[in-house]
Amino acid sequence: MTLRRLLLLAQLPFWVLLVAAFVLLSGALDARVRATEQAAQTRATLTGIGQIMQHVVDLETGLRGYVIAGQPAFLEPYEAARAALPTELAALDGTGRESQRLRRIRILVDRWQTEVALPEIAARPRSGAEAGALVRTGAGKKILDGIRAEVAGYRAEQTDQLAALDAAASAKLRRLRLTLYGVGGVALLASIVATLVSAQRISSSFGRFTAAAQRLTDGETGVRVETRGPTEIQTLSGAFNHMSGELAHAQQQARTHADTLAARNEWMRRLGEFGDWMQAARSLGEGARILECALPELLPGTRGTLLQHNASRNLLLPLAVWGGETGTATPPDGCWALRRGEAVTPGGDRLAPACLGGPGGTYTCVPLFSHGETLGIMRLRPALVPELPDGLEGGAGGTGLSPDLLAVLPGIVRQVSLALAGLRLQDRLLQQAIRDPLTGLFNRRRLEDELDAQTAHATASGQPLSLIALDVDHFKRLNDTFGHDAGDAALVRLSALLRDLAPQGGTPARPGGEEFSLLLPGYDLAAATALAERLRAEVAGWTLTHAGITLGQLTVSLGVAGYVPPLSTPGALVRAADEALYSAKRQGRNRAVAAQPLNPEAWLTLAPG
Numbered sequence: 100m101t102l103r104r105l106l107l108l109a110q111l112p113f114w115v116l117l118v119a120a121f122v123l124l125s126g127a128l129d130a131r132v133r134a135t136e137q138a139a140q141t142r143a144t145l146t147g148i149g150q151i152m153q154h155v156v157d158l159e160t161g162l163r164g165y166v167i168a169g170q171p172a173f174l175e176p177y178e179a180a181r182a183a184l185p186t187e188l189a190a191l192d193g194t195g196r197e198s199q200r201l202r203r204i205r206i207l208v209d210r211w212q213t214e215v216a217l218p219e220i221a222a223r224p225r226s227g228a229e230a231g232a233l234v235r236t237g238a239g240k241k242i243l244d245g246i247r248a249e250v251a252g253y254r255a256e257q258t259d260q261l262a263a264l265d266a267a268a269s270a271k272l273r274r275l276r277l278t279l280y281g282v283g284g285v286a287l288l289a290s291i292v293a294t295l296v297s298a299q300r301i302s303s304s305f306g307r308f309t310a311a312a313q314r315l316t317d318g319e320t321g322v323r324v325e326t327r328g329p330t331e332i333q334t335l336s337g338a339f340n341h342m343s344g345e346l347a348h349a350q351q352q353a354r355t356h357a358d359t360l361a362a363r364n365e366w367m368r369r370l371g372e373f374g375d376w377m378q379a380a381r382s383l384g385e386g387a388r389i390l391e392c393a394l395p396e397l398l399p400g401t402r403g404t405l406l407q408h409n410a411s412r413n414l415l416l417p418l419a420v421w422g423g424e425t426g427t428a429t430p431p432d433g434c435w436a437l438r439r440g441e442a443v444t445p446g447g448d449r450l451a452p453a454c455l456g457g458p459g460g461t462y463t464c465v466p467l468f469s470h471g472e473t474l475g476i477m478r479l480r481p482a483l484v485p486e487l488p489d490g491l492e493g494g495a496g497g498t499g500l501s502p503d504l505l506a507v508l509p510g511i512v513r514q515v516s517l518a519l520a521g522l523r524l525q526d527r528l529l530q531q532a533i534r535d536p537l538t539g540l541f542n543r544r545r546l547e548d549e550l551d552a553q554t555a556h557a558t559a560s561g562q563p564l565s566l567i568a569l570d571v572d573h574f575k576r577l578n579d580t581f582g583h584d585a586g587d588a589a590l591v592r593l594s595a596l597l598r599d600l601a602p603q604g605g606t607p608a609r610p611g612g613e614e615f616s617l618l619l620p621g622y623d624l625a626a627a628t629a630l631a632e633r634l635r636a637e638v639a640g641w642t643l644t645h646a647g648i649t650l651g652q653l654t655v656s657l658g659v660a661g662y663v664p665p666l667s668t669p670g671a672l673v674r675a676a677d678e679a680l681y682s683a684k685r686q687g688r689n690r691a692v693a694a695q696p697l698n699p700e701a702w703l704t705l706a707p708g
Contacts, residue, residue, distance in 0.1 A: 104329075116289055120282035127275035134268035141261040145254060147191045152250045154180035154187060155208065159243055162216050166223055166230045174220070181216075184208060200253040207246045215239035304332040308339060320347040366507065369396055370514060377518035381529070383407075383418065386522045390419035390515070397511050398504060402482045407467075407475035407519065415475055418519075422482050430455060436464035436476055442508070444500075463500055465512050469520035477512060535609040537587060538594030546608035546616055550669040553606075553620050557662050564662035565627030567617040568676035569597070569634065572654045572688040574613035585645040586613075589653055596637055600630065616676075624661035624693055631657040631691035639689060654689035656680055661694070 161177025164170075188205055215238055223230040233239075307324050314322045322343045326336040373393040380386040390405060402422025406415035408431065415434070417426030433455025436443040442465045445453040454464060460480065467474040479500060500508070533545035541549070550566075557564040571577075571593065578586040590613065597607040597615055606618040617634075619627050635657055643650040658679030662672050679694040686692065 111293075116282055116286035120279065120286065123278050123282065124275065127271060127278065130271050131268060131275070134264055134271065138261055138264045138268065141257050141264060144191060145257045145261070147187055148250055148253055148257065151184065151187050151191070151204065151208075152247070154184045155211075155243065155246050155250075158184075158208075158211070158216065159239070162219060162239075163234070166219055166227070166234055169223055169227055177216070181212070200249050200256070204246055204249045204253065207242055207249065211239060211242040211246065215242060300329075301332075304329070308335070311339065311343070315343065315346065320350060366397070369393070370511065373397060374514055374518065378521070380518075380522060381525065383519070383522050383526055386518060387419045391421050394419065394511075394515075395421045398479065398508070400482050401479045401500065401504070403462075403477060403479040405467075405475065405477050405515070408473070418475070424458075424480070434464055434466075434476055436466045437473060440466060440468075442466075463505075463508075465508065467512060467516040467519065469516040472520065474516055474519050474523070477515065479508075535594075538591055538609050540594050540598065540615070541606055541608040543608070543610040546606060546610060546618065547669070549606045549608075549618055550672065553618060554662060554664070554667070554669045554672065556620070558664040561664075562621055563623040563626075564672075565619045565622045565624055566660050566662070566672050566676045567619065567627060567631045567634070568658040568660075568673075568680040569615040569617070569631075570656050570680055570684070571613035572656055572684075577650065577653075581645065581648065581650055585648070585650055588645045589643055589650065592641070592643065593638065593653075593655070596634070600634060600637070602630075624659060627661065628659045628691060628693040631659050631693075635689065635691050656683040656688045657691040658683055659691060659693045 157176040157180035161174050161180065164173030165177070167173075188201075188208075191201055215233070219230050219233045219239070222233055311322045311324045323340045324336045326333045326340070373389070376389045376393070377386055380389055387405075394403070394405070395401075402424040403420075404417050404424050404426040405419040406426070406429065407418045408414070409416050412431070415429045415431050417428065420426040431437055435445065435451060435454055442463060443451050444461065444463045445451045458478070458480065462478055462480040465477045465479070467476060481500065533541055533548075535542045553564055556562070571589070574586060574589075577589060590609075593615065594607070594609065597617060601607045601617055602619065602622070604620050606616075608616045608618070610616055617630075619630070622630070635655055638653055638655045641653055643653055658676045658681070660672055660675035660679055667675075675694040679692045683690045683692040
């Protein structure tokens with residue numbers, strides 16, 4: 100049922116009652132009209148009977164005047180009445196309401212004419228006494244009294260009938276008024292009831308929509324409305340249910356997208372945190388430790404190795420390993436990813452063969468590039484399932500990495516490449532800043548930094564600290580005789596010996612020219628002097644050649660000083676070692692001299708002013 104039909108049906112009782120009221124009103128009006136017509140006809144009859152009585156009076160008056168006077172002029176009212184009576188009686192007959200009294204009046208009038216009027220009129224010309232005798236017989240009066248009685252009775256009947264008609268008309272009018280009041284009241288009540296019922300049904304239907312919409316507003320999902328009621332309401336219910344379903348689907352998609360976005364944001368946060376940590380690293384070693392912690396989080400469900408080129412760029416060495424993978428060095432020429440400059444999955448790609456020296460099974464190799472320089476590769480495989488025996492891959496192990504992981508892998512590789520490039524550049528710049536370019540030993544700057552750090556540590560811990568100052572004897576003569584290349588070769592050979600004999604934690608350095616230093620944490624003056632003597636003996640035993648030319652014997656002079664906190668300072672320790680070195684020079688060179696412990700005043704004189 101449609102909403103329009105429902106509204107029309109709600110008004111149907113009102114219309115039915117309206118039609119019934121119209122029919123009743125029409126019937127009542129017709130009855131009123133008929134009653135009015137009957138009353139009018141009765142009044143006309145009363146008027147007509149009055150005229151007849153008047154004519155009867157005229158008949159009698161005219162006749163008596165003629166009998167008394169004997170003059171024909173007195174018969175004029177009689178003649179006029181006698182002429183009008185048939186018409187008046189015929190008019191009463193024409194109403195269709197002739198009764199026995201009317202017929203008796205007609206008979207009495209005709210009898211009075213025959214028995215009284217005509218004999219008296221005929222007798223008057225002959226003798227007034229004869230006519231008067233006829234009058235005195237009383238026959239005419241008796242007939243006229245009968246006519247009067249019949250007219251009075253007829254008039255009384257008509258009057259009663261008229262009163263009855265008026266009473267009936269009034270009663271019908273009252274019934275009509277009551278009927279109209281009743282029909283109007285019932286129609287109004289029916290209309291109100293129908294309107295309330297229709298409004299209740301419509302309000303109930305829309306109330307369901309309001310409640311359902313409020314539930315949707317409150318965040319409830321899967322809200323549905325019963326499809327009942329008028330056709331329009333059912334159509335609206337179906338549309339609402341469809342909209343609710345689509346909204347629930349959209350909300351589910353939004354939650355899924357929100358979860359994805361949250362996971363993506365978390366991943367980006369971790370990636371940014373990884374970048375911050377990599378920027379804070381100062382060496383590739385520190386970067387490797389950060390990578391081993393960060394890559395399992397950035398690449399969940401994987402195991403792999405990050406390999407970088409060695410100094411000769413003829414080998415890929417493991418820098419970071421995670422997920423239980425075993426990192427092994429591999430030749431760069433055997434990696435298809437480096438050859439093609441793109442990610443390659445041997446065994447997964449249709450035409451990709453396995454890399455030379457690569458692991459078994461399915462894996463993915465991704466080259467690491469930065470600013471046009473090849474840094475190395477990242478080799479990934481799905482992580483091992485713990486429940487399975489070692490060596491068996493589960494889950495995605497047979498099909499490679501997941502599409503989601505492959506989608507984020509380029510961003511991670513790019514970030515790792517930039518971080519590694521920065522660390523490599525930082526290492527190169529650091530080495531250039533702290534190392535001597537000829538010998539590879541630490542320079543004066545690094546030596547001074549180590550002196551500050553180690554003296555502070557010795558002061559705090561009470562451990563011994565010593566410094567060896569070394570100078571090549573007659574180095575200028577060597578340069579002048581054999582050339583600077585020969586002098587440089589001698590310095591390189593000496594720096595290699597110094598590096599080999601330096602203990603772990605020691606700092607071999609070349610402050611400048613033919614001068615060398617060796618800082619020895621944990622060595623007291625005696626141990627440092629013994630090491631210095633060993634250095635001297637090693638050098639003295641060399642037979643150096645350069646370009647096929649024998650350079651002769653090379654000797655060195657060494658000065659050894661021990662740190663004595665809290666009186667000593669880094670500058671005082673250097674001055675003490677230099678003083679011991681100068682003493683060795685003065686004593687004939689090719690010897691190691693230990694600085695003697697000085698009193699506080701002497702240390703103060705050695706300290707820089």
